Amino acid sequence: MNLLPGVEAGTLDTDRLRTHYYSSGPANGTPVVMIHGNLSTGRFYEHLWPGAPEQYRFIAPDMRSFGRSQSKPIDATRGLHDWADDTRALLEAIGVNEPPHLVGWSTGGAAIAAYAMDRPVASLTFIDPVSPYGYGGTHRDGTPCQPDWAGTGGGTGNPEFTSLLASGDRSADSQVSPRNVMTSSYWSSEYTLPADREEILLDEVLLTVTGDDGYPGDLTPSDHWPNVAPGTRGILNALSGKYCNWAGVVDMADKPPVLWTHGSNDIVVADGSLWEMGSLGQMGIIPGWPGEDSFPPQPMVSQIRDVLDRYADNGGRVEVEMFDGSGHGPHIDAAERWSERFFDFLASTN
Numbered sequence: 001m002n003l004l005p006g007v008e009a010g011t012l013d014t015d016r017l018r019t020h021y022y023s024s025g026p027a028n029g030t031p032v033v034m035i036h037g038n039l040s041t042g043r044f045y046e047h048l049w050p051g052a053p054e055q056y057r058f059i060a061p062d063m064r065s066f067g068r069s070q071s072k073p074i075d076a077t078r079g080l081h082d083w084a085d086d087t088r089a090l091l092e093a094i095g096v097n098e099p100p101h102l103v104g105w106s107t108g109g110a111a112i113a114a115y116a117m118d119r120p121v122a123s124l125t126f127i128d129p130v131s132p133y134g135y136g137g138t139h140r141d142g143t144p145c146q147p148d149w150a151g152t153g154g155g156t157g158n159p160e161f162t163s164l165l166a167s168g169d170r171s172a173d174s175q176v177s178p179r180n181v182m183t184s185s186y187w188s189s190e191y192t193l194p195a196d197r198e199e200i201l202l203d204e205v206l207l208t209v210t211g212d213d214g215y216p217g218d219l220t221p222s223d224h225w226p227n228v229a230p231g232t233r234g235i236l237n238a239l240s241g242k243y244c245n246w247a248g249v250v251d252m253a254d255k256p257p258v259l260w261t262h263g264s265n266d267i268v269v270a271d272g273s274l275w276e277m278g279s280l281g282q283m284g285i286i287p288g289w290p291g292e293d294s295f296p297p298q299p300m301v302s303q304i305r306d307v308l309d310r311y312a313d314n315g316g317r318v319e320v321e322m323f324d325g326s327g328h329g330p331h332i333d334a335a336e337r338w339s340e341r342f343f344d345f346l347a348s349t350n
Contacts, residue, residue, distance in 0.1 A: 029057030037106030076237030134241030155228025157216030263326030
């Protein structure tokens with residue numbers, strides 16, 4: 001697999017599924033568990049580990065429906081709790097018993113929040129996380145734009161992208177090819193990944209399980225714009241605010257320290273994301289948009305800030321770092337600066 005120095009890959013059977021994961025650092029090190037986002041794998045963290053502080057043990061699983069882990073359906077009605085429970089099962093199989101430091105990128109942000117609402121953790125680091133109220137279709141306070149959450153879930157996935165993903169397309173011929181989506185959305189447009197690394201990460205994206213149980217998931221027809229509502233299976237439904245809501249961290253009795261890092265040029269998780277139905281309707285790309293009062297572009301970053309402000313007001317410790325010029329993955333396009341900020345945060349939690 002041509003892993004970077006000091007990085008290992010392994011597979012374990014847990015009581016939930018056979019899980020593939022990447023790791024680095026001493027077996028008795030402080031556990032730092034890093035959960036990837038949608039359409040990626042644990043390998044998107046590998047570059048951060050060579051040269052990292054020696055006291056940490058890094059673990060980055062491939063979550064169900066992604067990478068080399070067993071292909072098991074995602075029960076979208078649990079939000080990201082399938083991912084959270086899978087993570088706990090892996091740590092038990094590895095023999096990690098102490099509360100881990102958790103890192104969650106994008107979709108992984110909702111997963112680590114779900115984990116923390118159910119179990120003790122040492123800290124939470126969010127990297128451009130999905131909004132506390134899910135992806136798309138909500139007003140700023142988290143209330144749905146449509147009563148059945150239409151405009152969110154599996155029906156909002158781009159069919160051409162899904163088809164190219166399923167076929168293993170490696171070209172740059174289509175604007176929505178997996179390669180072009182990755183290079184235009186995962187990091188800043190000003191950043192160029194080394195060519196060999198781009199091929200490795202594209203390999204990882206193409207391992208995504210497609211269909212109703214994976215990406216994008218099933219759908220439910222709706223009488224409300226844009227005429228598709230969430231189904232009950234697959235990752236995009238798990239991200240719908242109908243099922244995904246991590247605003248409950250505000251009410252946790254024991255609040256771990258939080259670091260929120262975010263790229264200023266993120267187009268995936270943004271106030272007015274280019275991937276979200278409200279924005280696409282406003283731009284005329286999805287016809288019939290009912291207007292800003294009914295279905296505004298989701299203010300995702302503002303929602304994250306609102307919830308974390310309440311978390312701090314309720315006694316939690318929150319640190320925020322905006323990475324000027326970074327895209328959806330500042331841990332990739334600003335890896336050195338992100339790592340410095342992250343490891344300073346971890347050291348401060350001791």
